Amino acid sequence: MSTLTQTPTTAVSRPPAGLNWTQIRQIIAIGLVVLGLILALLNGMNWSYLALGALAGLFVWKPFHGILLSYSVISVYPVLRIISISLRPSTGLLSRSLEIIPPGATFQSYVNLFNEEPFLQWIWNSLSITVTVSVIGVAVAATGAYAFSRWRFLGRRPALIFLLTTQMIPAGMLVIPIFVIVAQLGLTNQVIGLILAYISTAVPFSIWILKGYYDTIPPDLEEAAMVDGCNRMEAFWRIILPLSTPALSIVFLFNFLASWSEFIVAKVILQAQTVSTWPLGLNELIGTFQTDWGKYAAGSVLVTVPVLLLFMWQSKYLISGLTLGSVKS
Amino acid sequence: MEGLSGLTGDLVLNTLRQIIPLIIGVIVGVVALEFALYNLLAKVLKVRNALAYTLLAPAAIAILAFMIYPLFFNVLLAFSDLKRDTFSCYSPIARGNCKLDHLYGLDYAINNFSDVFFRVRNGEIVGWGRLLRTEESTFPVLLGRTIIWTVVNVIFHFSGGLALALIMNQRIRFKGIYRALIVIPWALPGVITALTWKQEFHAEYGFVNTLLESIGLQPVSWLRDPVAAFVAVTFVNIWLGIPFYMVMLLGGLQSISAEYYEAAQMDGAGAWDRFRFITMPLLKPILIPAVTLDVIWTFNKLDLIVIMTGGGPEEKTNILVSALYNAAFGTAATQELGFAAAFSIVIFVILFIFAIAWITTSGGLKEIYDR
Secondary structure, eight states, rough: OSOOOOSSGGGGGGOOOTTHHHHHHHHHHOOOOOOOHHHHHTTTTTTTHHHHHHHHHHHHHOOOHHHHHHHHEEEEEEEHHHHHEEEEEETGOOOOOOSSOOOTTOOOHHHHHHHSHHHHHHHHHHHHHHHHHHHHHHHHHHHHHHHHOOOOTHHHHHHHHHOOOOOOOOTHHHHHHHHHHHHHHOOTTTTTHHHHHHHHHHHHHHHHHHHHHHHOOOOHHHHHHHHTTTTTTHHHIIHHHHHHHHHHHHHHHHHHHHHHHHHHHHHHHHOOOSOHHHHHHHHHHHHHHHHHHHHHHHHHHHHHHHHHHHHHTTTHHHHHHHHHTOSSS | OOOBTTHHHHHHHHHHHHHHHHHHHHHHHHHHHHHHHIIIIIISSTTTTTHHHHHHHHHHHIIIIIIHHHHHHHHHTBBBOOOGGHHHHOGGGGOOOHHHHHOOOHHHHHHHHHHHHEEETTTTTEEEESSSSSTBBBBHHHHHHHHHHHHHHHHHHHHHHHHHHHTTTTTTTTTHHHHHHHHHHHHHHHHHHHHHHHTTTTTSHHHHHHHHHTTTOOOOOTTTSSSHHHHHHHHHHHHHHHHHHHHEEEEEEEEHEEEEEEHHHHHHHHHHHHIIIHHHHHHHHHHHHHHHHHHHHTTTHHHHHHHHTTTTTTTOOOOHHHHHHHHHHSSTOOOOOHEEEEEEEHHHHHHHHHHHHHHHHOOOOOHHHOO
């Protein structure tokens, strides 16, 4: 059902000469495309004029599609640019062209990335930190979230508000004490130091998301099991936990995505850069713009593609969960 | 380069030796703790809701250790004189020659908190305190910039997201494709977004200036000029935030029954009236939590600014949280962590007061804990 009106078709705005608005818009649109084509041909096959003409035409003919298409281009173009730069040959790296498939496209930047930078080492470090944090987050939060979902125990409300408040804490307020604690334990520049730092935010976050998921499982299930002679603990272990496998995997995913591309805490804890995660590594590549742009782009593509696929695949759960269950989907 | 792109067998083994005991330890610990506690509470002490407390225990311990203790420690740090050259005093494993006669004290706290606001000379307040190196970086300037940053971002996020959601809610073809493309900025890893846009705002090689020149405008040296840099960062954050609102609001719009609109149309309500009196009120339950979260996220948006501009040029693109980061860890830092801890508490109090005021007046987030 429409919430915006379509273009008015009342008598006032109807032009004479037997044409209606739709036809007039179509004619203007075709005119704009032709104008774009002529300008393109006059300017020595500069097809960007044709593209502009076509877009203007689309705006006149179907304004909604015009807006959505332009916004889609704005959203996607930077991503296409990274892909394009990663394919540039080293001679054309700093070319100012806006073409998506560069002339002389090559995978040389990918090869250089693997040979000249410890890219796999970055990925390994990131992966081991991320997986550990995600597993621990799930293991610790799984049962706590269930309690929040099913019982109205003393202190439940303040505890939930506290969990929400933790989302408000500026990163600096946690990073400072955690940095000092990790330094006091002598764990800076170590994988394990970063794991400890990440767990602090992973646990409250996991509880939130899991609670939201448990809320959607009907309590009748456990009650039925308890009628059949299970006690509550057995009902939880035998019925709820197996049923929550999808939720547990979603929380795993969330924690994974949150720590996979974390930058600030990693930079603070891994200051010496003897151990590096990929966000730190790629950031270093950016420092030397001239030579390493291709390698940076190649690395970005490699770390982004799996995340994008994961996001597309699980988007329904991810989107409802990224809002911390605050919005009913 | 050693091994396969820096990855050697030794490195892999070394990492596994650290993380596998940790993972197994945590899982075994959680299970053992729950069984022991359940038997104690339910069978020996016969406590009501024993299972609930049992199930909560591991999470409670983790939050106590990894969240509450660091927060408490942060307050303690605000009562300390911890900086780079006193670090050894506070570190049990490296206690060297320490010049401090006491580690924690009210005098340090008074200094740390007053440094956030005031510059004191000979016991007199001579002006606003410098939070970073330049005269520009004072508390009111940073607070003002943070408010502008937050308001501008949230307004653009909201209006852009609402416009797209309203259009997407029409009967329109290729909806799925548009939606998949428009959420891409949201799905990208934040570091990649920040680093890539930093490159694209490069005065010579970035596509932003190439586009500007191709339509006959002057190129801008985006990240060298304070105002242009702030515009650039704001633009990127708006680009990042619109998909979130679009998805949220589209979900809300789709849940509004068409009957309301049909009834209103029969009563002769125009498009604007239908939007004002049906769409907006019915969107409110989704809108208020979305705006609340967005304000908090934008206020605390640290990584984008740190990566894209580092708070510069001339420290003029800092907001409160990035100034805090730079004060504590930035390149220009003297690493006065005691002062930074005090500063972080001030920032949190500001946000917390705002959040409480907003939540109580708007009733936002109520349904979370009432559910």
